[in-house]
Amino acid sequence: MHSSAVFLIEFGAILLVLGLLGRLAARLSFSPIPLYLLAGLAFGEGGLLPLGASEEFVAIGAEIGVVLLLLMLGLEYTAGDLVSQLKTQYPAGLLDAALNALPGAAMALLLGWGPIAAVVLAGITWISSSGVIAKVLGDLGRLGNRETPVILSILVLEDLSMAVYLPVVTALLAGTGLAAGSVTLAVALGVAGLVLLVAVRYGRHLSRFVSSDDPEKLLLVVLGLTLLVAGVAQQLQVSAAVGAFLVGIALSGEVAEGAHHLLAPLRDLFAAVFFVFFGLHTDPAAIPPVLLPALALAVVTTLTKIATGYWAARRAGIRAQGRWRAGGTLVARGEFSIVIAGLAVTSGIDSDLGPLATAYVLILVVLGPLTARWTEPVALRLTGRRGSRTVSAAPESESGTPVAGAEPGVRDPDTVGRP
16 A cells, blocks of 8 residues: 555656656757656666656556557558658668768777677667657748758658668567577568558558547557557567557558547657656766767767758759758657667666667757757858858748748748749
8 A cells, every 4th residue: 555655656746747847848949858868867776766666667658658659650651651752762761871870880889889789879870850850840930841851751761760670679689599580570571561561552441440430439449459569569579669650650541640639648648758767777877977979979970960961952952051951950869769779778788878878869859959940051151152042031931931930031942932
């Protein structure tokens, strides 16, 4: 009875603190992820108020948080979108992987952590935060800009790559041999391909089967199906996150929209718990020793992400202003990096990997919105291109409305409607 009361007090305190931190982040107009991570550090081992009775429940909530994060991400895309992006934007995706994964792998090897840690850290530095970037695009009024489809294409390819990457990492961390790892990868690729095929050809039938006019029934069916598939995927060592992502892709139309609306509050709740849980397993005292490598990685991968976005936008025919905006917007890291690091931390691969990932994400989740806003004007000033821009009204989106957050007195040809 006493432990039950302690659990309610501890978990209630966590949720209350998270709610207040979320409100603070919204007031300051930036992502709450760094605040959630800091809260986890405060509640974890070596922190100010270590947890006791509620830690096991928080761990279960964290697993549900990862599943819901990936489900909601899958609901954003259709199978047709993914196939189209693969055909047209795969060169940008390959460049993105090469430029941004290699620094992480190199850093792990330089630190003497071994090849498995190199694969893990490569993923952490590779994947941008879709959630943070989507919010930044909305806040800056850039959803109608010409470079925005390029940005979204890169994010789609990164997210789809996770369907292959996560099973590989899971197999490596589990210590399976080459043969078992190859089987796991083959199963993951086969399942992903089958789901895409079913979604393209029979997606409407599947959505009709899941659909319900009653929000309660729709919520129960979608959530139950997602957890069931995620559990089966985890049992097959394919990764629960990948299973949830594929369920999201398979659902489309009104069902996807309804499920997105119903699940958004649950996703936000359990995602916050997930970030706290990751912080719980990171000793704050372990961060200072890895702060310098984390800062070096942040600087290098900021430049490589900007280069990736610039090249991809140039390939799409976007002018200089839009190229710099695309690069600066891609800098933020967040949920996926923590998911990958969380897998490594729970497997006990290296005690310094968790603190390094925490410091790295904290730096870039704060820096990302700043680079999205300031990369263009700073780059154009440094390259002497600002004088070539025509003085006029504020930049406009493709719909002709002024772009929020844009500099007054400057008109950007990449933000107006296509000729």
